[in-house]
Amino acid sequence: xxxxxxxxxxxxxxxxxxxxxxxxxxxxxxxxxxxxxxxxxxxxxxxxxxxxxxxxxxxxxxxxxxxxxxxxxxxxxxxxxxxxxxxxxxxxxxxxxxxxxxxxxxxxxxxxxxxxxxxxxxxxxxxxxxxxxxxxxxxxxxxxxxxxxxxxxxxxxxxxxxxxxxxxxxxxxxxxxxxxxxxxxxxxxxxxxxxxxxxxxxxxxxxxxxxxxxxxxxxxxxxxxxxxxxxxxxxxxxxxxxxxxxxxxxxxxxxxxxxxxxxxxxxxxxxxxxxxxxxxxxxxxxxxxxxxxxxxxxxxxxxxxxxxxxxxxxxxxxxxxxxxxxxxxxxxxxxxxxxxxxxxxxxxxxxxxxxxxxxxxxxxxxxxxxxxxxxxxxxxxxxxxxxxxxxxxxxxxxxxxxxxxxxxxxxxxxxxxxxxxxxxxxxxxxxxxxxxxxxxxxxxxxxxxxxxxxxxxxxxxxxxxxxxxxxxxxxxxxxxxxxxxxxxxxxxxxxxxxxxxxxxxxxxxxxxxxxxxxxxxx
Ligand code: FAD
Numbered sequence: 164x165x166x167x168x169x170x171x172x173x174x175x176x177x178x179x180x181x182x183x184x185x186x187x188x189x190x191x192x193x194x195x196x197x198x199x200x201x202x203x204x205x206x207x208x209x210x211x212x213x214x215x216x217x218x219x220x221x222x223x224x225x226x227x228x229x230x231x232x233x234x235x236x237x238x239x240x241x242x243x244x245x246x247x248x249x250x251x252x253x254x255x256x257x258x259x260x261x262x263x264x265x266x267x268x269x270x271x272x273x274x275x276x277x278x279x280x281x282x283x284x285x286x287x288x289x290x291x292x293x294x295x296x297x298x299x300x301x302x303x304x305x306x307x308x309x310x311x312x313x314x315x316x317x318x319x320x321x322x323x324x325x326x327x328x329x330x331x332x333x334x335x336x337x338x339x340x341x342x343x344x345x346x347x348x349x350x351x352x353x354x355x356x357x358x359x360x361x362x363x364x365x366x367x368x369x370x371x372x373x374x375x376x377x378x379x380x381x382x383x384x385x386x387x388x389x390x391x392x393x394x395x396x397x398x399x400x401x402x403x404x405x406x407x408x409x410x411x412x413x414x415x416x417x418x419x420x421x422x423x424x425x426x427x428x429x430x431x432x433x434x435x436x437x438x439x440x441x442x443x444x445x446x447x448x449x450x451x452x453x454x455x456x457x458x459x460x461x462x463x464x465x466x467x468x469x470x471x472x473x474x475x476x477x478x479x480x481x482x483x484x485x486x487x488x489x490x491x492x493x494x495x496x497x498x499x500x501x502x503x504x505x506x507x508x509x510x511x512x513x514x515x516x517x518x519x520x521x522x523x524x525x526x527x528x529x530x531x532x533x534x535x536x537x538x539x540x541x542x543x544x545x546x547x548x549x550x551x552x553x554x555x556x557x558x559x560x561x562x563x564x565x566x567x568x569x570x571x572x573x574x575x576x577x578x579x580x581x582x583x584x585x586x587x588x589x590x591x592x593x594x595x596x597x598x599x600x601x602x603x604x605x606x607x608x609x610x611x612x613x614x615x616x617x618x619x620x621x622x623x624x625x626x627x628x629x630x631x632x633x634x635x636x637x638x639x640x641x642x643x644x645x646x647x648x649x650x651x652x653x654x655x656x657x658x659x660x661x662x663x664x665x666x667x668x669x670x671x672x673x674x675x676x677x678x679x680x681x682x683x684x685x
Pocket of ligand 1: 428534536566
Protein backbone atom coordinates (compact mmCIF):
# COMPACT_ATOMS: atom_id res chain seq x y z
CA UNK A 164 0.00 0.00 0.00
CA UNK A 165 1.24 3.45 -0.81
CA UNK A 166 -0.54 5.00 2.16
CA UNK A 167 2.06 4.07 4.73
CA UNK A 168 4.76 6.01 2.93
CA UNK A 169 3.06 9.29 2.21
CA UNK A 170 4.62 12.30 3.93
CA UNK A 171 3.36 15.86 4.14
CA UNK A 172 5.62 18.87 4.46
CA UNK A 173 3.53 21.77 5.69
CA UNK A 174 5.05 25.14 4.76
CA UNK A 175 4.20 28.25 6.81
CA UNK A 176 7.40 30.21 7.27
CA UNK A 177 10.48 28.40 5.95
CA UNK A 178 9.44 29.13 2.34
CA UNK A 179 12.57 27.61 0.86
CA UNK A 180 14.20 24.45 -0.39
CA UNK A 181 17.73 25.06 0.99
CA UNK A 182 18.47 24.19 4.62
CA UNK A 183 14.97 22.91 5.20
CA UNK A 184 15.07 19.97 7.62
CA UNK A 185 11.27 19.51 7.50
CA UNK A 186 11.31 19.10 3.72
CA UNK A 187 14.36 16.89 3.97
CA UNK A 188 12.75 14.54 6.49
CA UNK A 189 9.54 14.39 4.47
CA UNK A 190 11.36 13.51 1.27
CA UNK A 191 13.27 10.70 3.03
CA UNK A 192 10.22 9.20 4.68
CA UNK A 193 9.91 5.53 3.87
CA UNK A 194 13.26 5.45 2.04
CA UNK A 195 14.22 2.23 3.83
CA UNK A 196 11.02 0.42 2.88
CA UNK A 197 12.37 -0.96 -0.40
CA UNK A 198 11.44 -0.50 -4.03
CA UNK A 199 8.07 -2.24 -3.68
CA UNK A 200 6.63 0.62 -1.69
CA UNK A 201 6.04 3.89 -3.55
CA UNK A 202 7.00 7.00 -1.63
CA UNK A 203 4.79 10.03 -1.96
CA UNK A 204 5.27 13.63 -0.92
CA UNK A 205 2.61 16.30 -0.36
CA UNK A 206 4.12 19.82 -0.07
CA UNK A 207 1.33 21.99 1.30
CA UNK A 208 0.66 25.65 2.01
CA UNK A 209 -2.70 26.72 3.40
CA UNK A 210 -4.04 30.19 2.64
CA UNK A 211 -5.21 31.61 5.97
CA UNK A 212 -8.42 33.69 5.77
CA UNK A 213 -7.51 35.31 9.10
CA UNK A 214 -4.48 36.73 7.37
CA UNK A 215 -5.78 37.39 3.86
CA UNK A 216 -9.44 38.44 4.07
CA UNK A 217 -9.73 42.02 2.71
CA UNK A 218 -10.58 44.64 5.32
CA UNK A 219 -12.48 47.49 3.71
CA UNK A 220 -12.20 49.74 6.79
CA UNK A 221 -8.44 49.39 7.27
CA UNK A 222 -6.41 52.60 7.05
CA UNK A 223 -4.70 51.38 3.85
CA UNK A 224 -5.43 48.50 1.43
CA UNK A 225 -4.94 44.96 2.65
CA UNK A 226 -6.38 42.68 5.29
CA UNK A 227 -6.83 43.55 8.95
CA UNK A 228 -3.51 41.86 9.67
CA UNK A 229 -1.36 42.64 6.66
CA UNK A 230 -0.89 45.47 4.22
CA UNK A 231 -0.82 44.78 0.49
CA UNK A 232 2.97 45.00 0.30
CA UNK A 233 3.46 42.05 2.64
CA UNK A 234 0.68 40.01 1.05
CA UNK A 235 2.31 40.60 -2.32
CA UNK A 236 5.65 39.51 -0.89
CA UNK A 237 4.08 36.31 0.47
CA UNK A 238 2.41 35.45 -2.84
CA UNK A 239 5.65 36.04 -4.75
CA UNK A 240 7.44 33.79 -2.26
CA UNK A 241 4.86 31.04 -2.77
CA UNK A 242 5.15 31.27 -6.57
CA UNK A 243 8.90 31.00 -6.32
CA UNK A 244 8.68 28.04 -3.95
CA UNK A 245 6.25 26.34 -6.32
CA UNK A 246 8.63 26.90 -9.25
CA UNK A 247 11.57 25.50 -7.29
CA UNK A 248 9.60 22.43 -6.23
CA UNK A 249 8.48 21.90 -9.83
CA UNK A 250 12.12 21.83 -10.91
CA UNK A 251 12.50 18.90 -8.52
CA UNK A 252 9.52 17.13 -10.04
CA UNK A 253 7.01 18.21 -7.41
CA UNK A 254 4.85 21.30 -6.80
CA UNK A 255 3.28 23.32 -4.03
CA UNK A 256 -0.26 22.29 -3.14
CA UNK A 257 -2.11 25.48 -2.26
CA UNK A 258 -5.15 24.85 -0.09
CA UNK A 259 -7.63 27.46 1.06
CA UNK A 260 -8.87 27.14 4.64
CA UNK A 261 -12.55 27.98 5.07
CA UNK A 262 -12.07 29.16 8.64
CA UNK A 263 -9.20 27.58 10.41
CA UNK A 264 -5.85 26.53 8.98
CA UNK A 265 -5.41 23.73 11.51
CA UNK A 266 -8.73 22.17 10.47
CA UNK A 267 -7.70 22.27 6.80
CA UNK A 268 -4.40 20.52 7.55
CA UNK A 269 -6.06 17.87 9.72
CA UNK A 270 -8.61 17.12 6.99
CA UNK A 271 -5.87 16.69 4.36
CA UNK A 272 -3.80 14.46 6.68
CA UNK A 273 -6.75 12.15 7.00
CA UNK A 274 -7.97 12.28 3.40
CA UNK A 275 -4.54 11.65 1.95
CA UNK A 276 -3.63 8.96 4.44
CA UNK A 277 -0.45 10.69 5.50
CA UNK A 278 2.02 8.65 7.56
CA UNK A 279 4.38 11.44 8.54
CA UNK A 280 3.87 15.16 8.97
CA UNK A 281 6.87 17.52 8.96
CA UNK A 282 6.79 21.23 9.68
CA UNK A 283 9.20 23.80 11.05
CA UNK A 284 8.77 24.67 14.71
CA UNK A 285 7.35 28.17 15.30
CA UNK A 286 7.53 30.01 18.63
CA UNK A 287 4.82 32.65 18.07
CA UNK A 288 1.77 32.22 20.34
CA UNK A 289 -0.68 32.06 17.41
CA UNK A 290 1.44 29.40 15.69
CA UNK A 291 1.92 27.43 18.90
CA UNK A 292 -1.83 27.11 19.41
CA UNK A 293 -2.43 26.21 15.74
CA UNK A 294 0.40 23.68 15.69
CA UNK A 295 -0.67 22.04 18.93
CA UNK A 296 -4.10 21.41 17.47
CA UNK A 297 -2.61 19.77 14.37
CA UNK A 298 0.00 17.80 16.34
CA UNK A 299 -2.60 16.47 18.80
CA UNK A 300 -4.78 15.36 15.92
CA UNK A 301 -1.90 13.75 14.05
CA UNK A 302 -0.56 11.84 17.05
CA UNK A 303 -4.05 10.65 17.98
CA UNK A 304 -4.40 9.37 14.40
CA UNK A 305 -1.10 7.49 14.55
CA UNK A 306 0.72 9.94 12.26
CA UNK A 307 4.39 10.58 13.00
CA UNK A 308 5.19 14.26 13.57
CA UNK A 309 8.56 15.94 13.06
CA UNK A 310 9.00 19.64 13.93
CA UNK A 311 12.64 20.72 13.62
CA UNK A 312 13.94 24.12 14.75
CA UNK A 313 15.21 25.85 11.63
CA UNK A 314 13.80 29.37 11.64
CA UNK A 315 16.40 30.65 14.09
CA UNK A 316 20.11 30.04 14.60
CA UNK A 317 19.49 28.41 17.98
CA UNK A 318 16.64 26.61 19.67
CA UNK A 319 15.09 29.20 22.03
CA UNK A 320 13.91 26.43 24.38
CA UNK A 321 17.46 25.07 24.66
CA UNK A 322 18.90 28.48 25.49
CA UNK A 323 16.26 29.04 28.16
CA UNK A 324 17.05 25.64 29.62
CA UNK A 325 20.78 26.38 29.66
CA UNK A 326 20.00 29.65 31.46
CA UNK A 327 18.23 27.89 34.31
CA UNK A 328 14.70 28.06 32.92
CA UNK A 329 14.59 31.81 32.27
CA UNK A 330 15.42 33.68 29.08
CA UNK A 331 18.65 35.70 29.24
CA UNK A 332 17.56 39.35 29.34
CA UNK A 333 20.72 40.99 28.08
CA UNK A 334 22.36 40.55 24.72
CA UNK A 335 25.72 39.82 26.34
CA UNK A 336 24.36 37.03 28.50
CA UNK A 337 22.48 35.64 25.50
CA UNK A 338 25.64 35.60 23.38
CA UNK A 339 27.72 33.95 26.09
CA UNK A 340 25.17 31.13 26.49
CA UNK A 341 24.45 30.66 22.80
CA UNK A 342 27.85 29.57 21.43
CA UNK A 343 27.95 28.56 17.76
CA UNK A 344 24.80 27.65 15.83
CA UNK A 345 24.47 24.30 14.01
CA UNK A 346 25.63 24.22 10.39
CA UNK A 347 22.97 24.61 7.73
CA UNK A 348 21.93 21.41 5.93
CA UNK A 349 22.80 22.26 2.34
CA UNK A 350 22.70 18.84 0.66
CA UNK A 351 21.64 19.24 -2.97
CA UNK A 352 19.28 16.78 -4.60
CA UNK A 353 17.82 16.59 -8.05
CA UNK A 354 14.37 15.22 -7.41
CA UNK A 355 11.63 14.85 -4.86
CA UNK A 356 9.25 11.89 -4.46
CA UNK A 357 6.16 12.23 -6.66
CA UNK A 358 2.93 13.83 -5.53
CA UNK A 359 0.25 11.56 -4.22
CA UNK A 360 -3.36 11.58 -5.37
CA UNK A 361 -5.20 14.63 -4.04
CA UNK A 362 -8.69 13.25 -4.65
CA UNK A 363 -11.49 15.80 -4.49
CA UNK A 364 -9.29 18.69 -3.41
CA UNK A 365 -9.42 21.81 -5.49
CA UNK A 366 -5.80 22.73 -6.13
CA UNK A 367 -5.38 26.43 -6.61
CA UNK A 368 -2.67 28.27 -8.43
CA UNK A 369 -0.97 30.88 -6.23
CA UNK A 370 -3.44 33.78 -6.38
CA UNK A 371 -2.31 37.23 -7.45
CA UNK A 372 -2.71 40.15 -5.11
CA UNK A 373 -5.27 41.61 -7.53
CA UNK A 374 -7.38 38.44 -7.35
CA UNK A 375 -7.67 38.69 -3.58
CA UNK A 376 -9.67 41.90 -3.94
CA UNK A 377 -8.07 44.65 -1.88
CA UNK A 378 -9.50 47.55 -3.82
CA UNK A 379 -7.18 50.27 -5.03
CA UNK A 380 -3.65 48.92 -4.82
CA UNK A 381 -2.17 51.15 -7.46
CA UNK A 382 0.28 52.58 -4.94
CA UNK A 383 4.00 52.39 -5.53
CA UNK A 384 5.07 48.76 -5.77
CA UNK A 385 7.87 48.01 -3.30
CA UNK A 386 11.27 47.33 -4.86
CA UNK A 387 11.69 44.03 -2.98
CA UNK A 388 10.39 40.85 -4.61
CA UNK A 389 9.54 37.83 -2.50
CA UNK A 390 11.01 34.35 -2.84
CA UNK A 391 13.98 32.13 -2.14
CA UNK A 392 15.58 32.82 -5.53
CA UNK A 393 15.62 36.56 -4.87
CA UNK A 394 16.75 35.98 -1.25
CA UNK A 395 19.79 33.98 -2.36
CA UNK A 396 20.62 36.49 -5.09
CA UNK A 397 20.32 39.38 -2.70
CA UNK A 398 22.43 37.69 -0.04
CA UNK A 399 25.14 36.90 -2.58
CA UNK A 400 25.13 40.48 -3.81
CA UNK A 401 25.44 41.82 -0.26
CA UNK A 402 28.27 39.46 0.66
CA UNK A 403 30.21 40.04 -2.56
CA UNK A 404 31.61 43.24 -1.12
CA UNK A 405 33.81 41.64 1.49
CA UNK A 406 35.13 44.90 2.81
CA UNK A 407 31.60 46.16 3.41
CA UNK A 408 30.76 42.96 5.31
CA UNK A 409 33.97 43.12 7.35
CA UNK A 410 33.44 46.76 8.29
CA UNK A 411 29.66 46.61 8.85
CA UNK A 412 28.70 48.66 11.90
CA UNK A 413 24.96 48.98 12.29
CA UNK A 414 24.83 52.31 14.16
CA UNK A 415 26.86 53.96 11.39
CA UNK A 416 24.40 53.16 8.58
CA UNK A 417 22.54 55.94 6.79
CA UNK A 418 18.80 55.66 7.50
CA UNK A 419 17.92 57.98 4.63
CA UNK A 420 19.55 55.82 1.94
CA UNK A 421 16.66 54.37 0.00
CA UNK A 422 17.86 53.82 -3.57
CA UNK A 423 20.69 51.73 -2.20
CA UNK A 424 19.90 50.94 1.45
CA UNK A 425 22.86 50.85 3.81
CA UNK A 426 21.92 47.42 5.22
CA UNK A 427 21.15 44.11 3.47
CA UNK A 428 17.30 44.28 3.37
CA UNK A 429 17.28 40.57 4.00
CA UNK A 430 14.79 40.93 6.86
CA UNK A 431 11.66 40.10 4.84
CA UNK A 432 13.39 36.99 3.49
CA UNK A 433 14.51 35.91 6.96
CA UNK A 434 11.07 36.59 8.34
CA UNK A 435 9.31 34.34 5.83
CA UNK A 436 12.17 31.86 5.80
CA UNK A 437 12.99 32.41 2.11
CA UNK A 438 16.53 32.62 3.48
CA UNK A 439 17.86 30.38 6.23
CA UNK A 440 19.47 32.40 9.03
CA UNK A 441 21.96 29.57 9.55
CA UNK A 442 23.01 29.63 5.92
CA UNK A 443 23.35 33.43 6.04
CA UNK A 444 25.42 33.15 9.24
CA UNK A 445 27.61 30.49 7.64
CA UNK A 446 28.20 32.62 4.52
CA UNK A 447 29.15 35.67 6.62
CA UNK A 448 31.65 33.50 8.53
CA UNK A 449 33.13 32.46 5.17
CA UNK A 450 33.66 36.12 4.30
CA UNK A 451 35.27 36.75 7.71
CA UNK A 452 37.75 33.91 7.04
CA UNK A 453 38.98 35.69 3.94
CA UNK A 454 39.61 39.12 5.52
CA UNK A 455 42.12 40.27 8.12
CA UNK A 456 39.80 42.11 10.48
CA UNK A 457 36.11 42.35 10.95
CA UNK A 458 33.66 44.07 13.29
CA UNK A 459 32.13 42.14 16.18
CA UNK A 460 28.69 41.78 17.78
CA UNK A 461 26.59 43.66 18.68
CA UNK A 462 27.29 46.01 15.73
CA UNK A 463 28.55 43.52 13.10
CA UNK A 464 26.41 41.70 10.55
CA UNK A 465 26.66 38.47 12.57
CA UNK A 466 25.70 40.64 15.53
CA UNK A 467 22.42 41.53 13.76
CA UNK A 468 21.51 37.86 13.40
CA UNK A 469 22.24 37.37 17.08
CA UNK A 470 19.84 40.25 17.90
CA UNK A 471 17.22 38.36 15.98
CA UNK A 472 17.77 35.19 18.01
CA UNK A 473 17.96 37.22 21.22
CA UNK A 474 14.44 38.58 20.67
CA UNK A 475 13.13 35.16 19.65
CA UNK A 476 14.46 33.66 22.87
CA UNK A 477 13.20 36.39 25.20
CA UNK A 478 9.80 36.46 23.52
CA UNK A 479 9.46 32.69 23.79
CA UNK A 480 10.26 32.70 27.50
CA UNK A 481 8.24 35.78 28.54
CA UNK A 482 4.49 35.45 29.13
CA UNK A 483 2.53 38.36 27.63
CA UNK A 484 5.61 39.58 25.79
CA UNK A 485 3.42 41.48 23.33
CA UNK A 486 1.66 43.69 25.89
CA UNK A 487 2.39 45.94 28.82
CA UNK A 488 -0.09 44.41 31.24
CA UNK A 489 1.04 41.16 32.77
CA UNK A 490 4.48 41.44 31.16
CA UNK A 491 7.10 41.18 33.87
CA UNK A 492 9.89 42.72 31.83
CA UNK A 493 7.85 45.74 30.71
CA UNK A 494 7.80 49.03 32.62
CA UNK A 495 4.26 50.05 33.48
CA UNK A 496 3.86 53.51 31.97
CA UNK A 497 0.63 55.55 32.02
CA UNK A 498 0.64 56.34 28.27
CA UNK A 499 -1.91 58.88 27.09
CA UNK A 500 -4.68 58.33 24.60
CA UNK A 501 -4.87 60.77 21.74
CA UNK A 502 -6.49 59.37 18.61
CA UNK A 503 -5.89 62.52 16.60
CA UNK A 504 -2.15 62.53 17.22
CA UNK A 505 -1.98 58.79 16.64
CA UNK A 506 -3.73 59.02 13.26
CA UNK A 507 -1.42 61.87 12.23
CA UNK A 508 1.56 59.64 13.04
CA UNK A 509 0.13 56.57 11.34
CA UNK A 510 -0.81 58.43 8.17
CA UNK A 511 2.41 60.43 7.80
CA UNK A 512 0.70 63.72 8.63
CA UNK A 513 2.62 64.99 11.66
CA UNK A 514 4.04 68.01 9.86
CA UNK A 515 7.58 66.78 10.54
CA UNK A 516 8.81 65.71 7.08
CA UNK A 517 11.45 63.30 8.44
CA UNK A 518 8.82 61.43 10.48
CA UNK A 519 6.18 61.54 7.75
CA UNK A 520 8.54 60.33 5.01
CA UNK A 521 9.42 57.29 7.12
CA UNK A 522 5.76 56.47 7.74
CA UNK A 523 5.00 56.82 4.03
CA UNK A 524 7.93 54.57 3.17
CA UNK A 525 6.42 52.07 5.62
CA UNK A 526 3.03 52.22 3.91
CA UNK A 527 4.42 52.01 0.38
CA UNK A 528 7.44 49.75 0.72
CA UNK A 529 6.90 48.00 4.04
CA UNK A 530 10.58 48.44 4.87
CA UNK A 531 12.61 51.22 6.45
CA UNK A 532 16.14 51.40 7.85
CA UNK A 533 16.54 50.47 11.50
CA UNK A 534 17.38 54.03 12.62
CA UNK A 535 14.38 55.37 10.70
CA UNK A 536 12.26 52.92 12.70
CA UNK A 537 13.96 54.28 15.83
CA UNK A 538 12.98 57.83 14.91
CA UNK A 539 9.27 57.18 14.40
CA UNK A 540 8.93 54.76 17.33
CA UNK A 541 10.57 57.26 19.67
CA UNK A 542 8.42 60.09 18.30
CA UNK A 543 5.15 58.20 18.90
CA UNK A 544 6.02 57.05 22.41
CA UNK A 545 8.50 58.63 24.83
CA UNK A 546 9.80 61.32 22.48
CA UNK A 547 6.86 63.51 21.50
CA UNK A 548 3.37 62.01 21.64
CA UNK A 549 3.47 59.78 24.73
CA UNK A 550 1.22 57.24 23.02
CA UNK A 551 1.30 53.54 23.91
CA UNK A 552 3.92 51.45 22.11
CA UNK A 553 1.30 48.77 21.47
CA UNK A 554 -0.49 51.17 19.08
CA UNK A 555 2.69 51.73 17.08
CA UNK A 556 3.50 48.03 17.22
CA UNK A 557 0.14 47.24 15.61
CA UNK A 558 0.79 49.61 12.71
CA UNK A 559 4.25 48.16 12.10
CA UNK A 560 2.94 44.62 12.49
CA UNK A 561 0.40 45.18 9.75
CA UNK A 562 2.52 47.13 7.29
CA UNK A 563 6.10 45.87 7.49
CA UNK A 564 7.07 43.29 4.89
CA UNK A 565 9.46 41.91 7.51
CA UNK A 566 6.77 42.06 10.22
CA UNK A 567 7.99 39.63 12.82
CA UNK A 568 6.20 39.04 16.12
CA UNK A 569 9.29 38.54 18.29
CA UNK A 570 11.48 41.23 16.74
CA UNK A 571 8.80 43.85 16.35
CA UNK A 572 7.53 43.60 19.91
CA UNK A 573 11.09 43.41 21.22
CA UNK A 574 12.11 46.57 19.41
CA UNK A 575 8.98 48.49 20.43
CA UNK A 576 9.66 47.55 24.05
CA UNK A 577 13.19 48.83 23.53
CA UNK A 578 12.42 52.09 21.75
CA UNK A 579 9.68 53.09 24.17
CA UNK A 580 12.11 52.49 27.08
CA UNK A 581 9.69 49.91 28.42
CA UNK A 582 12.33 47.19 28.52
CA UNK A 583 15.99 46.46 27.64
CA UNK A 584 16.91 50.15 27.23
CA UNK A 585 16.16 52.85 29.77
CA UNK A 586 17.85 56.09 28.74
CA UNK A 587 14.59 57.91 28.22
CA UNK A 588 16.25 61.32 28.27
CA UNK A 589 17.91 60.48 24.93
CA UNK A 590 15.30 61.53 22.39
CA UNK A 591 15.69 61.60 18.61
CA UNK A 592 15.15 65.04 17.13
CA UNK A 593 12.65 64.87 14.26
CA UNK A 594 14.58 67.76 12.66
CA UNK A 595 18.32 67.39 13.16
CA UNK A 596 18.67 63.59 13.20
CA UNK A 597 17.75 63.03 9.55
CA UNK A 598 19.51 66.23 8.44
CA UNK A 599 22.87 64.81 9.58
CA UNK A 600 22.63 62.11 6.92
CA UNK A 601 20.68 63.81 4.17
CA UNK A 602 21.01 67.60 4.37
CA UNK A 603 19.32 68.10 1.02
CA UNK A 604 16.31 66.01 2.09
CA UNK A 605 16.32 63.72 -0.97
CA UNK A 606 14.60 61.01 1.04
CA UNK A 607 11.82 63.39 2.07
CA UNK A 608 11.42 64.69 -1.49
CA UNK A 609 11.01 61.14 -2.79
CA UNK A 610 8.36 59.99 -0.33
CA UNK A 611 6.55 63.33 0.07
CA UNK A 612 6.38 64.75 -3.48
CA UNK A 613 4.47 67.83 -2.33
CA UNK A 614 7.69 68.98 -0.61
CA UNK A 615 9.91 68.28 -3.59
CA UNK A 616 10.55 71.93 -4.41
CA UNK A 617 10.99 73.17 -0.88
CA UNK A 618 14.43 74.77 -0.59
CA UNK A 619 17.05 72.80 1.26
CA UNK A 620 17.18 75.14 4.27
CA UNK A 621 13.50 74.52 5.03
CA UNK A 622 13.02 70.91 4.02
CA UNK A 623 13.15 69.57 7.59
CA UNK A 624 11.12 72.49 9.03
CA UNK A 625 8.90 73.73 6.20
CA UNK A 626 6.64 75.69 8.57
CA UNK A 627 9.53 78.12 9.11
CA UNK A 628 9.68 79.00 5.40
CA UNK A 629 8.37 82.50 4.57
CA UNK A 630 5.05 82.40 2.74
CA UNK A 631 6.67 83.69 -0.48
CA UNK A 632 8.98 80.66 -0.46
CA UNK A 633 6.08 78.31 0.28
CA UNK A 634 4.21 79.76 -2.71
CA UNK A 635 7.21 79.38 -4.95
CA UNK A 636 7.60 75.76 -3.82
CA UNK A 637 3.90 75.14 -4.53
CA UNK A 638 3.42 73.97 -1.00
CA UNK A 639 1.49 76.06 1.50
CA UNK A 640 2.01 74.75 5.01
CA UNK A 641 -1.32 74.13 6.69
CA UNK A 642 -2.96 73.51 3.30
CA UNK A 643 -0.80 71.31 1.07
CA UNK A 644 1.25 69.86 3.89
CA UNK A 645 0.33 69.94 7.61
CA UNK A 646 1.69 72.24 10.28
CA UNK A 647 3.51 70.36 13.06
CA UNK A 648 0.95 68.58 15.27
CA UNK A 649 3.17 68.99 18.32
CA UNK A 650 5.95 71.39 19.20
CA UNK A 651 8.99 69.14 19.61
CA UNK A 652 10.70 71.35 22.20
CA UNK A 653 7.80 71.40 24.63
CA UNK A 654 6.47 67.93 23.81
CA UNK A 655 9.80 66.22 24.40
CA UNK A 656 10.31 68.05 27.69
CA UNK A 657 6.90 66.93 28.87
CA UNK A 658 7.63 63.35 27.77
CA UNK A 659 10.90 63.27 29.72
CA UNK A 660 9.07 64.48 32.79
CA UNK A 661 6.36 61.87 32.51
CA UNK A 662 8.86 59.08 31.87
CA UNK A 663 10.81 60.20 34.95
CA UNK A 664 7.65 60.01 37.04
CA UNK A 665 6.71 56.60 35.64
CA UNK A 666 10.18 55.23 36.35
CA UNK A 667 10.16 56.65 39.88
CA UNK A 668 6.82 55.08 40.66
CA UNK A 669 7.79 51.74 39.12
CA UNK A 670 10.83 51.70 41.38
CA UNK A 671 8.52 52.18 44.32
CA UNK A 672 6.25 49.41 43.05
CA UNK A 673 9.17 47.04 42.68
CA UNK A 674 10.46 47.86 46.12
CA UNK A 675 7.65 49.25 48.24
CA UNK A 676 9.85 49.97 51.26
CA UNK A 677 12.23 52.15 49.29
CA UNK A 678 11.75 55.81 50.02
CA UNK A 679 9.40 55.10 52.92
CA UNK A 680 11.25 53.75 55.92
CA UNK A 681 14.91 53.02 55.73
CA UNK A 682 15.30 49.46 56.76
CA UNK A 683 18.07 48.78 59.21
CA UNK A 684 18.74 45.21 58.24
CA UNK A 685 22.28 46.00 57.05
P1 FAD B 1 20.58 44.14 8.49
O1 FAD B 1 21.23 45.22 9.27
O2 FAD B 1 21.15 43.81 7.17
O3 FAD B 1 20.58 42.87 9.45
C1 FAD B 1 20.50 41.52 9.00
C2 FAD B 1 19.37 40.82 9.74
O4 FAD B 1 19.55 40.85 11.15
C3 FAD B 1 18.02 41.48 9.51
O5 FAD B 1 17.50 41.09 8.29
C4 FAD B 1 17.24 40.99 10.70
O6 FAD B 1 16.73 39.69 10.50
C5 FAD B 1 18.28 40.95 11.79
N1 FAD B 1 18.23 42.19 12.57
C6 FAD B 1 18.77 43.38 12.25
N2 FAD B 1 18.51 44.30 13.22
C7 FAD B 1 17.81 43.67 14.16
C8 FAD B 1 17.26 44.07 15.40
N3 FAD B 1 17.41 45.31 15.90
N4 FAD B 1 16.56 43.18 16.11
C9 FAD B 1 16.41 41.91 15.66
N5 FAD B 1 16.90 41.48 14.49
C10 FAD B 1 17.61 42.33 13.75
N6 FAD B 1 12.97 43.62 12.16
C11 FAD B 1 12.25 42.62 11.62
O7 FAD B 1 12.84 41.74 10.98
N7 FAD B 1 10.91 42.57 11.75
C12 FAD B 1 10.22 43.51 12.46
O8 FAD B 1 8.99 43.42 12.58
C13 FAD B 1 10.95 44.59 13.02
N8 FAD B 1 10.31 45.59 13.70
C14 FAD B 1 11.05 46.62 14.24
C15 FAD B 1 10.39 47.63 14.96
C16 FAD B 1 11.10 48.70 15.49
C17 FAD B 1 10.39 49.76 16.27
C18 FAD B 1 12.49 48.76 15.32
C19 FAD B 1 13.28 49.90 15.87
C20 FAD B 1 13.15 47.76 14.62
C21 FAD B 1 12.46 46.67 14.10
N9 FAD B 1 13.11 45.62 13.40
C22 FAD B 1 12.37 44.60 12.85
C23 FAD B 1 14.58 45.48 13.45
C24 FAD B 1 15.37 46.10 12.31
O9 FAD B 1 14.99 47.42 12.11
C25 FAD B 1 15.24 45.31 11.01
O10 FAD B 1 15.49 43.94 11.23
C26 FAD B 1 16.25 45.79 9.98
O11 FAD B 1 16.11 47.17 9.76
C27 FAD B 1 16.05 45.03 8.71
O12 FAD B 1 16.87 45.50 7.69
P2 FAD B 1 18.06 44.63 7.12
O13 FAD B 1 17.60 43.27 6.75
O14 FAD B 1 18.68 45.45 6.05
O15 FAD B 1 19.02 44.52 8.39
